Amino acid sequence: MITSLWYSSKARGLAIQIALLGGLIGFAWWIGSNTVDNLIERQIKTGFDFLTAPARFPISETVVTYSPDDSFLWAYVVGVANTLWLSMITIVLATLGGLCLALARLSSHPLLSRLASGYVTLFRNIPLIVQLLFFYGLATSVFPPPSRAISVMPGVYLSLRGVYAPSLTLGPGSGLFLVVCCLAVLTAVLARRSLRKHLSAVSSVAVAVIVWIGICLLGWLLTGRPVGLEMPMLKGLNFQGGLQLSPEFSAIIIGLTLYTSAFAGEVIRGGVEAINKGQWEGGRALGLSERQILFRIIMPQALRVIVPPMTSQYLSTVKNTTLAVAVGYPELGLVVNTVINQTGQALESILIMLAVFLTISLSVSLLMNWYNARIALVER
């Protein structure tokens, strides 16, 4: 009986599967229980109770409001928001940069294509962290201190504390003003339409823009000047008021974008080159311009090749944002490190970070897969 079971491939397969599964569960259980034992032995508190306690530590830059009186949970949210903000900006900029790079590399202009290929070689082969430190060092050593800040134009200052620019202040009545501006767009579009017959394309657009600005200005005066500019002013040690673009944020955005563009450019170039030469020739035979061929015929087909590797580029970008910690930008990683140090709850904090990155990455790949399915070749 047992021998016949042994020789039955189905039974043997089943046995191996069960053994493997059992081993895996046993291993997981062993890791888990070992961790728990060690935590107890080393008197380390566990649990997520600390999340509601006030965080008390400062975060230097935030996209959502934060004060040290907020909870640890909110500090994590702030970190996640900063990470997402960073990822979004980088992904958009790097995609555009990558597109320009790919077109430059594909161009028949020798200087342009060699410059582009030199760029790719340079940025792809230097570790990202080195680039970040380089740009941060540059940002904090080239520019003067705030007291001697370079004034580019009224209200815009460059210093080693970053770029300061005027910010918008919204007073009462700004809602009304916004409505007026939107209506003005409508008027301008209608005006352009009726003028198109009489004027050239360029001058009709110019007239439309003038109409729009005129109506907005009138609206601004009539609604009691609700929207104003707040100028950054040098008060004491630093500029106060206005918008600040910090050197930390600039360094990470510039570094990540330049680095990711190099990869994105190669992905896009690969995609374009994967399309059969016959498609170009067909387009030319139809009398289309090179630009029309590229954007109407080649790109839509190339996207099928581009999207899957681009997805993994986007995923690495999201993960690379954690390097911002080196230049002092408070993304999730820095917040997690700080929380671990203030509370000692390393395991919980790392688990939260894992969960957050898993969620972000899975969302990015779901989105890209959906897009990929949409542009996929529909076979009829």
Added chain:
Amino acid sequence: MKRMKKLLMTGAAAAAVCTTLTAASAGTLETIQERGRLICGASQGTPGFGAPDDNGYWRGLDVETCRAVAVAVLGDKDAVDYLPLSGQQRIPALQTGEVDMLPRTMTWTLQRDANGINFTTPNYFEYTGFMMPKSLGISRVEDMSGATVCVQTGSTTEITVNDVSAQFSLNLQPVVFDNTSATRQAFFSGRCDALITDAGALASVRASMAERPDDYVIFPATPYVDALTPAVRGGDDQWMDIVRWSVQALIAAESFGITQANVDDLLESDNPRIRRFLGTDPGNGAALGLEDDFAYQIVKALGNYGEMFERNVGMDSPLKLERGYNALYTDGGLMFPLAFQ
């Protein structure tokens, strides 16, 4: 049969893995003695407290604290490996057993104590300070309105910045860095108006990194004094006691007037306290699981706390720090020897 053999071997391998893992949870003292080296969490280069010299030999007050423990446990002041750790690496490193102890660098706080860290005995008292360029003309916290402050994560200073800012409505703008050298470089490049950390570390940074140390002023951030304390991980009381009494031996030696130079003569002292301390009369060492003359060996190898202080951070060093709070209680400081009996 062949299959059986294979199974047995797998079993044996698994058993071997399990035994190595259980060995890791044996007492810290046995682990260190078996290893023959003490692993000490060092700072990332704070001359005077812990940094390798030109020849790669580690020097500093923290380093010598580790050496004292190594003398007590292994009888050799050089049987120490130093693992440079950033502020935020040190606690996990201690808790996971990557290092056996952390000398001085950590402030004794309730939260840390309650979360798996055992503090031994304070060996350095100091306030948290700000360092600013003299050219800004500011030398007290109240005038710092709107200042940008470089802060290192993984320290109590993050919270101090926030507390000070709120207390005096200063609207301080923190720039938080993950590693020590980035924080300091950012300060010297002018990214921040001020640098905050322990006053001793500030003095060390000023002496070692500033082009002209006299161009910088250091002043207290709070009126509160922190007790920096060598720490070990929770759950091993014997090891905590060994580190505590090794550190205490340095302080007690100073209070007894025992120095590296006269320790041999005092072995035959008439004072029963000194005789017990040096192990002439036995009992102390054995109670801790050490040699009876462990305190004698420590002083013989390194001198007393006062000698260590002057050599590394005091008047005989570039830092030129006053003893201040770190003088013996008999000299108006906070250093207090516990009873070696």
